[in-house]
Amino acid sequence: MAISHSDFRLFLLCPDPGPGKRYNLRAAGNRGLVRELKVRLLILSDIHSNLEALEACLHTVGGWDQFVNLGDTVGYGADPNAVIERVRPYGGLSVRGNHDRAVLDPKEIETFNPIAAAAVQWTRNSLTPENLAWLSEVPVGPVYEPALADTQFVHGSPGNEDEYILSEFSARTAFADSRAQLIFFGHTHIQGAVEYKEKNIQVIHPSYAFKPGSAERCDFPLEDETRYLLNPGSVGQPRDGDWRAAFATYDSAKHQVSFWRAPYDVDLAQQKIIGAGLPYRLASRLREGR
Numbered sequence: 641m642a643i644s645h646s647d648f649r650l651f652l653l654c655p656d657p658g659p660g661k662r663y664n665l666r667a668a669g670n671r672g673l674v675r676e677l678k679v680r681l682l683i684l685s686d687i688h689s690n691l692e693a694l695e696a697c698l699h700t701v702g703g704w705d706q707f708v709n710l711g712d713t714v715g716y717g718a719d720p721n722a723v724i725e726r727v728r729p730y731g732g733l734s735v736r737g738n739h740d741r742a743v744l745d746p747k748e749i750e751t752f753n754p755i756a757a758a759a760v761q762w763t764r765n766s767l768t769p770e771n772l773a774w775l776s777e778v779p780v781g782p783v784y785e786p787a788l789a790d791t792q793f794v795h796g797s798p799g800n801e802d803e804y805i806l807s808e809f810s811a812r813t814a815f816a817d818s819r820a821q822l823i824f825f826g827h828t829h830i831q832g833a834v835e836y837k838e839k840n841i842q843v844i845h846p847s848y849a850f851k852p853g854s855a856e857r858c859d860f861p862l863e864d865e866t867r868y869l870l871n872p873g874s875v876g877q878p879r880d881g882d883w884r885a886a887f888a889t890y891d892s893a894k895h896q897v898s899f900w901r902a903p904y905d906v907d908l909a910q911q912k913i914i915g916a917g918l919p920y921r922l923a924s925r926l927r928e929g930r
């Protein structure tokens with residue numbers, strides 16, 4: 641059965657434990673696994689030149705060990721230079737996205753819709769030579785973190801950086817093209833996970849109380865015998881109906897992914913887009929989360 645975007649089922653993962661209370665992970669089904677290698681990843685994707693959203697994520701998450709960027713660092717938003725200069729010092733792992741590629745190669749623009757193409761051209765003309773050079777060195781996925789066996793990082797899908805994993809077919813293709821247990825991906829701008837267990841596919845999205853103005857976290861303990869596609873969502877242009885910046889963390893010691901949403905100054909990001917002369921739609925869709 642094909643799973644269309646609108647068919648994605650919602651599962652209640654983390655009911656709100658109440659003010660000031662934390663989730664009891666063992667009671668919630670976490671098996672309390674402790675891994676030998678302990679690393680906490682901060683995983684961002686599709687920042688899309690939205691500095692306000694990026695800053696909100698960094699402010700919300702607290703500490704981490706390794707920075708991971710799943711691509712589309714630029715495009716759409718008004719702060720490509722500031723965003724690159726904010727992420728560059730972290731180092732870590734970065735993957736090229738399709739917008740990053742299009743900024744570097746004018747021929748790529750032919751595959752973009754007019755609004756996205758306008759943003760790509762504006763971004764190409766706005767980036768400093770130094771930041772263009774940095775972008776050109778970001779590798780095509782999959783990339784790997786040596787400390788984490790069985791984990792890979794891609795923009796679209798393991799076999800194709802332009803593939804949108806939005807159907808059961810594309811999810812099965814992704815699992816077939818990879819041997820990794822955990823595949824972190826972006827590109828769809830939709831936060832969530834796909835489980836592959838005993839040949840069955842199940843799509844899962846975090847469920848939030850959605851308190852505008854509040855940051856929220858939803859913990860997702862992983863099982864040892866299950867494979868996962870894991871999407872942190874989009875920092876700078878979410879398309880799952882929640883306008884807040886989306887990202888994820890992975891704690892290898894707990895073998896747990898946490899999905900996060902962070903409110904940010906959407907008005908300011910919109911004003912910058914309009915002030916830059918970018919298409920109005922790129923500003924209006926930020927508040928819609930679409």
Ligand SMILES: [Fe+2]
Pocket residue numbers: 686688712737739827829
């Ligand atoms: Fe994107």
